[in-house]
Amino acid sequence: MSLRLLVAACLLAIPALSLAAERPTPRHARGSPNVLFLFTDDQRPDTIAALGNGHIKTPHLDKLVARGLSFTNAYIMGGTSLAVCTPSRACLFSGRTLWNLENQDMWNFELAEDHKTMTQVFLENGYTAFATGKHDPGFGRNGHFARSFNAGDNLYYRGGHRGQNRTPLFSVTFENGGVTKTKKPADGTFNAELFADACVEFLEGRKGNKQPFFAYVSFMTPHDPFNAPGEYLEMYRAEDMVLPENFLPEHPFNAGVHHIRDEKLMQRPLRGEKLRAQLARYYALVTHTDAQVGRILDALEESGHADHTIIVFTSDNGLALGSHGLTGKQNVYEHSVKIPFLLSGPGIPAGEKRGQLTYLYDIYPTLCEMTGIPVPETVQFQSFKPLLNDAKAEHRQHLSFAFLQWHRAVRDERYKLIEYCVDGERHTQLFDLIADPHETRNLAQEDAHAGTLARLRKLLQDERRRLNDGETPSPFTTQLGKDFWTTCEGAH
Numbered sequence: 362m363s364l365r366l367l368v369a370a371c372l373l374a375i376p377a378l379s380l381a382a383e384r385p386t387p388r389h390a391r392g393s394p395n396v397l398f399l400f401t402d403d404q405r406p407d408t409i410a411a412l413g414n415g416h417i418k419t420p421h422l423d424k425l426v427a428r429g430l431s432f433t434n435a436y437i438m439g440g441t442s443l444a445v446c447t448p449s450r451a452c453l454f455s456g457r458t459l460w461n462l463e464n465q466d467m468w469n470f471e472l473a474e475d476h477k478t479m480t481q482v483f484l485e486n487g488y489t490a491f492a493t494g495k496h497d498p499g500f501g502r503n504g505h506f507a508r509s510f511n512a513g514d515n516l517y518y519r520g521g522h523r524g525q526n527r528t529p530l531f532s533v534t535f536e537n538g539g540v541t542k543t544k545k546p547a548d549g550t551f552n553a554e555l556f557a558d559a560c561v562e563f564l565e566g567r568k569g570n571k572q573p574f575f576a577y578v579s580f581m582t583p584h585d586p587f588n589a590p591g592e593y594l595e596m597y598r599a600e601d602m603v604l605p606e607n608f609l610p611e612h613p614f615n616a617g618v619h620h621i622r623d624e625k626l627m628q629r630p631l632r633g634e635k636l637r638a639q640l641a642r643y644y645a646l647v648t649h650t651d652a653q654v655g656r657i658l659d660a661l662e663e664s665g666h667a668d669h670t671i672i673v674f675t676s677d678n679g680l681a682l683g684s685h686g687l688t689g690k691q692n693v694y695e696h697s698v699k700i701p702f703l704l705s706g707p708g709i710p711a712g713e714k715r716g717q718l719t720y721l722y723d724i725y726p727t728l729c730e731m732t733g734i735p736v737p738e739t740v741q742f743q744s745f746k747p748l749l750n751d752a753k754a755e756h757r758q759h760l761s762f763a764f765l766q767w768h769r770a771v772r773d774e775r776y777k778l779i780e781y782c783v784d785g786e787r788h789t790q791l792f793d794l795i796a797d798p799h800e801t802r803n804l805a806q807e808d809a810h811a812g813t814l815a816r817l818r819k820l821l822q823d824e825r826r827r828l829n830d831g832e833t834p835s836p837f838t839t840q841l842g843k844d845f846w847t848t849c850e851g852a853h
Contacts, residue, residue, distance in 0.1 A: 393732045394707055395670040396483070396575040397661060399654055402446060402495060402584040403690060404676035406699040408647050416603055418596060418648045421655035422703065425674055429705025430749065431714045436698050437678050437721050439762040439770075441838050442467050443621055445690045445697075446677040447497045449721070453677075454478045454509065456725045456740030459763060460829045466837040470497065472505040477737045479725045480509045483575040486734050492516065493559035494579030500542075507540040510577075515559040516542070517552065517581060525581070525588050525646070526551045551590060553582050557653035561660040568664050573732075578657065582650045585626065587642035593649045597641035604633055604640075605696070607799040609686035616692060617767035617783035623689025636683045643682060671706035671731060675721055685800070693762040693770040693779055694800055708749070715748050717756040718774065761824040766844035769830075771821045778817035782848040791817070
């Protein structure tokens with residue numbers, strides 16, 4: 362090559378080198394474990410047969426229990442929206458605590474651009490990021506969904522939920538940094554099956570592909586309406602259903618939630634026979650969802666990736682379903698803030714339990730550490746990776762919870778305090794969760810527990826300051842916090 366041609370070739374290469382330097386190079390495109398994230402909607406923590414519910418059928422979740430770890434004290438933080446699922450999912454994807462989400466009001470939870478999402482960090486590290494199912498916040502053309510995934514099908518965006526087999530979904534196209542949605546009319550197929558279809562098709566396309574993937578499957582079940590396929594409804598008879606141990610016809614005092622949609626689904630006082638019928642339909646949806654999980658796990662095996670895939674199964678929140686005289690999830694009792702949480706995969710012990718206190722959202726930094734991806738500095742939750750192979754490792758000593766401007770709570774390894782401040786009235790509950798896991802005996806007025814009550818009240822104030830409750834980046838949630846604490850100070 363002549364000197365003139367050599368110089369010209371070098372000059373032409375300079376811009377290309379500059380562009381390559383500006384783009385983040387994936388740390389690894391091969392060799393790291395895949396992630397399969399199975400996420401349900403409104404699933405109580407006591408709805409897995411292998412974990413103690415002898416009245417429900419969950420054969421595929423039972424296999425996950427046998428193959429991995431069951432976290433028996435996993436929780437969400439509560440909710441700053443009537444739709445508790447929305448802030449819960451925003452916390453999961455952003456890694457931000459409930460009071461440190463930006464750009465939010467009652468319904469909007471578009472995540473800040475400088476808060477890298479859970480799947481975004483995997484995408485930037487050489488993974489394919491696939492989504493199917495429910496995705497509440499940020500599903501606009503240039504919302505955070507567009508930067509979180511590069512593949513997906515059969516997506517649901519909030520609004521238009523007409524039933525489990527009558528709700529239109531969307532196909533998506535990723536281009537030019539955005540996402541284009543195309544509506545797909547409902548054809549009578551149950552949405553859990555459509556989400557499984559999309560994931561199965563994705564996994565079939567991964568055969569022989571060594572690029573790691575993060576597959577996010579977000580079921581809309583067992584959220585109401587409780588219309589499952591007939592064969593699953595036939596599995597459960599209302600007369601065989603057992604009411605929750607903490608069933609009450611009505612909540613004992615005004616918790617501020619009686620006007621909320623979820624609490625208006627059933628008349629008060631709650632009647633046992635109607636609630637049993639509701640439980641039967643709910644269990645049918647859980648079992649139908651379990652069957653779709655089984656289809657996905659079979660497809661994972663057939664893809665050749667099963668031995669190299671971390672599997673997460675969990676839910677966005679629980680549900681009352683008659684517990685404490687409530688029917689929704691707009692509260693901070695165990696049945697609503699506690700969730701099922703299963704983890705299996707390479708290097709994870711089989712058939713073991715972990716009882717340490719964890720947040721659902723701790724899974725974001727944990728998955729990063731398990732795959733060797735640096736945890737973004739904006740993530741506020743705590744990895745529980747040390748728990749995977751050390752049953753005695755420490756994690757969190759306490760957790761705190763909130764619902765709108767009415768409820769605040771904190772729990773340690775034994776006791777739980779709930780404070781209600783509604784319409785100028787204050788109610789306090791104190792439970793011993795070891796002796797009373799169903800929260801049926803209020804110890805707040807007992808002299809023997811005065812010291813515990815005082816200690817947890819101080820801890821609740823400490824959590825208020827630590828988490829910015831009342832001083833958040835969002836005017837909406839700032840007002841929620843101020844309303845609660847101001848009402849509590851003046852309540853009687």
